[in-house]
Amino acid sequence: MVDGSHHKSVQKFAGSLNHAMLESNEALAAQTYVNDFGKPGFQDVTRCYIQQRYEGYTPENQETWQTLFDRQMEFLSKNASQTYLSGAKKINLSRDRVPPLSDINARLKPMTGWQSRAVAGYLPSKVFFACLARRDFPTTVVIRPKESIDYLPEPDIFHDVFGHVPLHADPTFADFLQTYGQAALTTDDPAETERLARLFWFTVEFGLIREGGTVKVYGSGLISSPGESRHSLSSDSVDRRPFNLEQVCDTAFEIDHFQPILYVLDSFDQLRDAMNTYSKRLLSKKGSPVPA
Numbered sequence: 001m002v003d004g005s006h007h008k009s010v011q012k013f014a015g016s017l018n019h020a021m022l023e024s025n026e027a028l029a030a031q032t033y034v035n036d037f038g039k040p041g042f043q044d045v046t047r048c049y050i051q052q053r054y055e056g057y058t059p060e061n062q063e064t065w066q067t068l069f070d071r072q073m074e075f076l077s078k079n080a081s082q083t084y085l086s087g088a089k090k091i092n093l094s095r096d097r098v099p100p101l102s103d104i105n106a107r108l109k110p111m112t113g114w115q116s117r118a119v120a121g122y123l124p125s126k127v128f129f130a131c132l133a134r135r136d137f138p139t140t141v142v143i144r145p146k147e148s149i150d151y152l153p154e155p156d157i158f159h160d161v162f163g164h165v166p167l168h169a170d171p172t173f174a175d176f177l178q179t180y181g182q183a184a185l186t187t188d189d190p191a192e193t194e195r196l197a198r199l200f201w202f203t204v205e206f207g208l209i210r211e212g213g214t215v216k217v218y219g220s221g222l223i224s225s226p227g228e229s230r231h232s233l234s235s236d237s238v239d240r241r242p243f244n245l246e247q248v249c250d251t252a253f254e255i256d257h258f259q260p261i262l263y264v265l266d267s268f269d270q271l272r273d274a275m276n277t278y279s280k281r282l283l284s285k286k287g288s289p290v291p292a
């Protein structure tokens, strides 16, 4: 969902996406607003959201959710961060059916103020950051077609809800992600935007964390990928480096293949604290006079 990530808007993949989910005047209006967002009179981020038209999910869509859930949860129960696993319990993430966002939010919002908000498609980075800054997570509602069950190059509801949302139940991660959005909104410097995209990539999407001496996955790109989650923990070809915000921001990433470099947190406190420091620096930069 952020520029420069694996979240690309137009990609071809096997099978057909269930477009019935998105064929509505509401979705069309929301996506038109997204395209104008930031211009005078187009600053209401809530107009970029749509309803999750739950009746649009087919029996095949429900089966896809269950298959993906079952394939990944057993592995994650031993190899994912406890923060992810307890978050998944707290939001009542279930194999039974594609999660209704209203059910997720009924549990999530009282815990940390975060909500999962349905969007109709790709969001430019500024809109995405504006959502995060108000503790809204833009959420894809469609699910991958059965033919693409192993690999989808763009986010779907499995990536966004199964992969991302459980961490939003953790107060420390919740603070980090909002601060990230606020900081990213304050800068128009392309170099800083690039650094922020790298930070997002190596933490929110592909982060590892050490818990009780063992490395675990927490990034949603790993959590939602059976292939890469296993590879990230067991392959000798992955360079697992201790997290350091400056180094992360200086590390270019490549898309469309397994990540050769990953960063390992000591704790989510470490991530939140590093983000707070970075955010203060960005704010003071903005406040300082521009040299003539």
Ligand SMILES: [Fe+2]
Residues within 6 Å of the ligand: 001, 155, 159, 160, 164, 205, 220, 221
């Ligand atoms: Fe993602």
